[in-house]
Amino acid sequence: MRETISFKLNDKPTRLTLDGERMLLWALRSELSLTGTKFGCGEGCCGVCTVLVNNEAVRSCQFPVKDVKGKEVITIEGLANNGNFHPLQKAFIKHNALQCGFCTPGMILNAYSLLLKNPQPTHKEILQGMEENLCRCASYARIVMAIKTAAKEMKRGGNR
Amino acid sequence: MKKDDYMDLDFSDIEAHFPLDRREFIKLFGGGIVILVSLTDAEALLQQRRRRFRPELPEDFNAFLRIGEDGRVSCFTGKVELGQGIITSLAQMLADELEVSLDSVDMVMGDTDLCPWDMGTFGSMSTRFFGPPLREAAAKARAVLMELAAEHLQTPLSKLKAKDGVIFDKTQNKNQVTYAQLTKGKKIAKKLERKATLKPLSEFTIIGKPVSRTDAAEKVTGKAVFAGDIRLPGMLYARILRPPSHGAKIKSVDTSAAEKIKEVRVVKDEDFIAVLHKHPDEAEKALSKVKAQYDLPEAKVDDKTIFDHLLKVAPERETVAQGGNLQTGEKLSAHIVEETYLNSYVAHAPTETHTAIAKIEGNKATVWASTQRPFGAKEEVAEALGFPSKDVRIIPPFVGGGFGGKNQNRQAVEAARLAKLTGKPVQVAWTRAEEFFYDTFRPAAVVKIKSGIKDTGKIFLWDYTVYFAGERGSQQFYDIPHHRTASTGGGWRGTPGSHPFGTGAWRAPSNNTNTFARESQIDIMALRAGIDPLEFRLKNLKDKRMIGVLTTAAEKFGWTKSKAGNGRGYGISLGIDSGTYVAHMAEVEVDKKGAVQVKRVVCAQDMGLVINPEGAKMQMEGCITMGLGYALTEEIRFKGGEIFDLNFDTYEIPRFSWLPKIETVLIDAKDSPHQGGGEPAIICMGAVVANAIYDAVGARLFQLPMTPERIRAEMP
Numbered sequence: 062m063r064e065t066i067s068f069k070l071n072d073k074p075t076r077l078t079l080d081g082e083r084m085l086l087w088a089l090r091s092e093l094s095l096t097g098t099k100f101g102c103g104e105g106c107c108g109v110c111t112v113l114v115n116n117e118a119v120r121s122c123q124f125p126v127k128d129v130k131g132k133e134v135i136t137i138e139g140l141a142n143n144g145n146f147h148p149l150q151k152a153f154i155k156h157n158a159l160q161c162g163f164c165t166p167g168m169i170l171n172a173y174s175l176l177l178k179n180p181q182p183t184h185k186e187i188l189q190g191m192e193e194n195l196c197r198c199a200s201y202a203r204i205v206m207a208i209k210t211a212a213k214e215m216k217r218g219g220n221r
Numbered sequence: 222m223k224k225d226d227y228m229d230l231d232f233s234d235i236e237a238h239f240p241l242d243r244r245e246f247i248k249l250f251g252g253g254i255v256i257l258v259s260l261t262d263a264e265a266l267l268q269q270r271r272r273r274f275r276p277e278l279p280e281d282f283n284a285f286l287r288i289g290e291d292g293r294v295s296c297f298t299g300k301v302e303l304g305q306g307i308i309t310s311l312a313q314m315l316a317d318e319l320e321v322s323l324d325s326v327d328m329v330m331g332d333t334d335l336c337p338w339d340m341g342t343f344g345s346m347s348t349r350f351f352g353p354p355l356r357e358a359a360a361k362a363r364a365v366l367m368e369l370a371a372e373h374l375q376t377p378l379s380k381l382k383a384k385d386g387v388i389f390d391k392t393q394n395k396n397q398v399t400y401a402q403l404t405k406g407k408k409i410a411k412k413l414e415r416k417a418t419l420k421p422l423s424e425f426t427i428i429g430k431p432v433s434r435t436d437a438a439e440k441v442t443g444k445a446v447f448a449g450d451i452r453l454p455g456m457l458y459a460r461i462l463r464p465p466s467h468g469a470k471i472k473s474v475d476t477s478a479a480e481k482i483k484e485v486r487v488v489k490d491e492d493f494i495a496v497l498h499k500h501p502d503e504a505e506k507a508l509s510k511v512k513a514q515y516d517l518p519e520a521k522v523d524d525k526t527i528f529d530h531l532l533k534v535a536p537e538r539e540t541v542a543q544g545g546n547l548q549t550g551e552k553l554s555a556h557i558v559e560e561t562y563l564n565s566y567v568a569h570a571p572t573e574t575h576t577a578i579a580k581i582e583g584n585k586a587t588v589w590a591s592t593q594r595p596f597g598a599k600e601e602v603a604e605a606l607g608f609p610s611k612d613v614r615i616i617p618p619f620v621g622g623g624f625g626g627k628n629q630n631r632q633a634v635e636a637a638r639l640a641k642l643t644g645k646p647v648q649v650a651w652t653r654a655e656e657f658f659y660d661t662f663r664p665a666a667v668v669k670i671k672s673g674i675k676d677t678g679k680i681f682l683w684d685y686t687v688y689f690a691g692e693r694g695s696q697q698f699y700d701i702p703h704h705r706t707a708s709t710g711g712g713w714r715g716t717p718g719s720h721p722f723g724t725g726a727w728r729a730p731s732n733n734t735n736t737f738a739r740e741s742q743i744d745i746m747a748l749r750a751g752i753d754p755l756e757f758r759l760k761n762l763k764d765k766r767m768i769g770v771l772t773t774a775a776e777k778f779g780w781t782k783s784k785a786g787n788g789r790g791y792g793i794s795l796g797i798d799s800g801t802y803v804a805h806m807a808e809v810e811v812d813k814k815g816a817v818q819v820k821r822v823v824c825a826q827d828m829g830l831v832i833n834p835e836g837a838k839m840q841m842e843g844c845i846t847m848g849l850g851y852a853l854t855e856e857i858r859f860k861g862g863e864i865f866d867l868n869f870d871t872y873e874i875p876r877f878s879w880l881p882k883i884e885t886v887l888i889d890a891k892d893s894p895h896q897g898g899g900e901p902a903i904i905c906m907g908a909v910v911a912n913a914i915y916d917a918v919g920a921r922l923f924q925l926p927m928t929p930e931r932i933r934a935e936m937p
Contacts, residue, residue, distance in 0.1 A: 090501075091501060091502075096443070096447075096450035097442070099447070099621075101572055101573075101653070102868055103652055106870050107572065107653075137443035140442075146442075149441075150441040150442065153441045157434050157835060159304075159437060159440050161302075161303055161620065161621045161622040162304065162437075162619060163572040163622060164572050165440050166441075188877040188878050189878070191877045192877050195876065197570055197572045197847065199842070199875055200842070200843060201875070201876075202842050202846070203842070
C-alpha cells in the first residue's frame with residue numbers, strides 16, 4: 062500500500078511516498094540514490110546493508126520502510142560531521158581496515174552502534190558485537206584494531 | 222618483463238583477445254596526449270599483429286601514463302582494484318620511477334577504452350608482470366622529460382635532477398621547469414634514443430615504503446562507486462528467470478501474472494526470460510509471479526560420491542616433473558606412506574555479487590561491470606550483441622572482491638542483451654543465490670601420494686598425482702632423489718562430464734589442494750620417522766629461500782618440540798605460489814566435539830622486493846583468515862546440478878570470532894624481483910591447520926574442510 066513516510070535521514074527531514082512494505086535498503090538505494098548502503102545477501106546474513114535506525118544497527122534489507130516513520134536513520138553518507146570524518150572512519154583509514162571496501166559501510170555503522178551501547182568494549186565484546194558482519198577479504202584483524210582506536214578517540218570526546 | 226614466465230602460467234581458462242589498436246588509443250586522447258613516441262605505421266602494424274598472436278603490452282609509454290596540465294598524472298592499467306591494493310602499489314611504482322609525488326597520481330583502471338589491453342586481474346600478476354613494464358614506461362617518460370628540460374632550460378642533462386614533477390638545475394635551484402609546463406598543450410613526438418634505466422634500489426623513495434590504501438577515504442564514506450551504484454536516466458533493474466538446477470531444460474513458462482503488474486516489462490528471448498522494473502525489489506516481486514516448469518536431468522553425483530566419480534572419469538595423467546627412478550626409490554625406502562587426500566567444492570562468495578549496468582547509444586555499448594577481466598567482457602559482450610568489439614566499452618568501477626570468481630562475465634552479457642532488447646539502460650545485479658548458483662567453484666579434487674623414507678629420515682621416494690585441481694603448486698620442492706609429479710583432469714576447469722557445474726580458478730588455484738596434500742604427507746612421514754616436523758623438513762630441504770622462510774617462521778613462532786597438550790597443538794606448512802615462498806605455523810585448540818579454534822598463525826613470506834609492505838601484510842592477513850574457511854567449513858553441498866548452499870546461512874565463511882592472533886614477517890629480499898602477493902599466504906591454511914589438529918588430538922584429516930564431524934571420526 063502506498064503511503065507517505067516522514068523520517069529524519071542523516072539529520073535531514075525526508076518524505077517518501079511508496080509502498081511501506083518495501084525494504085529500507087531499496088528505498089535508500091533506488092528511491093534516494095544513497096548507494097553507500099550495499100546489497101550483499103538479501104536475507105540479513107552478511108551485514109553489508111547495515112544502517113542505524115534510532116542509533117540501533119538494523120539490516121536494511123530486512124527492515125520495512127514503514128518502520129522508520131518518525132525515526133532517525135543514519136547511513137554511511139551521514140556519519141561524517143560537516144566534512145569531518147567520524148573517529149571510526151578515521152580509524153578505519155589509519156589501520157587500513159578494509160580491502161575491497163564493499164562491507165565497510167556496514168562494518169562502520171555496526172561498530173558505531175556497538176560503541177554507542179558499550180563505549181569501551183573488550184576485545185571479546187568487539188568480536189561478539191561484530192560477529193554477524195561478514196568480510197570476505199577477511200580484514201577482521203584490522204577492523205578490530207580500528208574499533209579499539211575509535212573507542213579511545215570517542216572517549217576523548219571525538220564523538221560526532 | 223619476462224614473457225616466458227608469463228606464458229608458462231596456466232591460464233587455459235582465459236581466452237586471448239585482441240589488444241587496443243594504437244591509433245585508436247591516440248585518437249581517444251586527442252590533444253590531451255603530451256608525448257608521442259614516433260613509430261612508423263609499419264612498425265605499429267607489426268607490433269599490433271604480433272600482439273594479436275601473442276598479446277603483450279604496448280611499447281609506447283603513453284599507453285601507461287599521461288601528465289595533465291595541472292601536473293596530475295594519470296596512470297592507465299588494464300588491471301582492476303578488487304581489494305588487493307594495486308590501486309596503491311602500482312601508483313607507488315609509477316610515482317617513484319617518474320619522480321612525482323604519490324598523491325599526484327590518479328589510477329585509471331580496467332577501462333577498455335582508455336587502458337592498455339590486459340588479460341585479467343588474477344594469478345597475482347599485477348606486481349610481477351605489469352609492474353616491470355609500468356616502471357619501464359615511467360622511467361622512459363622521465364628520461365624524455367629530462368631531455369626536454371635540458372632544451373628548455375638550456376642546461377646540460379648532467380646538471381639536471383627531477384623530483385616531485387619538477388626538473389631543476391642542481392647548481393641553481395631557481396632554474397627549473399615542471400613536467401606540466403613542459404608538456405602543456407603540446408604534442409611532442411619524441412622517441413627515447415637510449416634505453417631508459419630503472420632506478421637502483423638505493424634511490425627508491427616510494428617503492429618499498431609502507432603506504433596506506435589510497436582508496437580508503439572513498440571507501441569509508443560510501444563514496445566509492447561499485448558497479449551497482451551507477452545510476453542512469455531511465456534505467457531498469459532486471460531479474461532473470463533461473464533454472465532450479467544446472468542442466469535443467471525449460472518446458473513451459475507463464476509470465477502473464479507478471480505482465481499484469483504496473484510498470485513491469487517482461488522480456489523473452491528463447492530461454493532467456495527477464496522481468497524489469499525501475500526498482501530492483503519490484504522486479505524481484507514480479508519475477509516471483511513467473512511460473513516455469515522444467516525437465517530435470519538425472520542427478521548422477523552428489524557431494525559424497527563426487528570423488529569416486531572423478532577418479533573414474535579422469536583421463537590419463539601427465540607428468541609435470543620427474544627425476545631418478547621410482548622403483549629404486551621404493552627399494553631404498555624403509556617406510557612407505559600411501560595416502561589419498563580430498564577437497565570439496567568451494568565458493569568464491571565475494572561480498573559484492575556479479576553486477577553490471579549496460580547502456581546502448583547508437584552503435585556503441587558501454588557496460589559498467591564488476592569484473593576481473595574487462596577486456597574479456599568486451600569481447601563477450603560484442604559477440605552477444607553482434608557488435609564489432611571496438612564499439613563496446615567496459616568500465617569496471619571498484620570491484621567488491623573477486624578471488625577468481627569474477628573472471629566470468631555472464632552478468633555483463635546479460636545486462637547488455639537486456640539493454641539491446643529493451644532499448645533502455647539495464648542493471649543486472651545477481652542475488653546471493655544466483656551468485657552461488659553460477660559460481661565457478663574451486664573444483665572438488667583428489668590427490669594420491671606414495672612416498673618413502675629411509676630410517677635416517679631422508680625422503681627417497683615421492684610419487685604424486687593430482688586429479689582435477691590443476692598442477693599449480695603440485696611440484697614438490699624437497700630434496701628427493703626419486704620423484705614424479707603427475708596431473709590429470711584438465712586443470713581447474715575439469716574435463717567434459719567431470720563436474721556437474723562450472724568450476725574455475727579460486728584464489729591460488731590448484732595450490733590450496735596441492736599444498737594441503739603435500740604438507741600433510743610430509744608430517745605423516747616425519748611422525749613415521751620419529752622426527753620433529755620442523756627438523757624433518759629442514760633435513761629434506763636444500764632450497765635456501767624455503768629454508769629462510771621456514772627458520773624465520775619458526776623463530777617468530779617459538780617452535781618447540783614439546784607438545785602443547787590440553788587439546789592444543791602446533792602445525793607447520795610450506796609452499797610456493799606466484800614466485801613467492803611462504804612458511805606458516807599455527808596453534809589450534811580442538812575440543813571434544815571436534816570444533817577447532819585457530820589461536821595463532823605466524824607466516825613468513827619471501828616475495829622478493831616488496832613494493833608496499835603494508836599492502837603485502839594486509840594480503841597475508843586476508844589470505845590467512847580467508848583460508849580458515851576452506852580449511853574448516855566451506856563446502857558446497859549438491860545433488861547433480863542442484864546446489865543446496867545458496868547463502869551465508871548454510872555456507873559458513875570466516876567471521877570475527879574465528880580470528881586468530883596473526884603475525885606476519887616479510888623477508889628482506891630487495892635484490893630479487895617483486896613477486897606475487899595476493900594469493901601465496903592462503904595456500905598453507907589447509908595443511909597448517911590439519912597438522913596442528915593432529916598434534917592436538919591425534920586426528921589425521923584427509924579431507925577438506927575439516928568439520929567437527931570429520932574430526933570426531935578420526936579421533937583416537
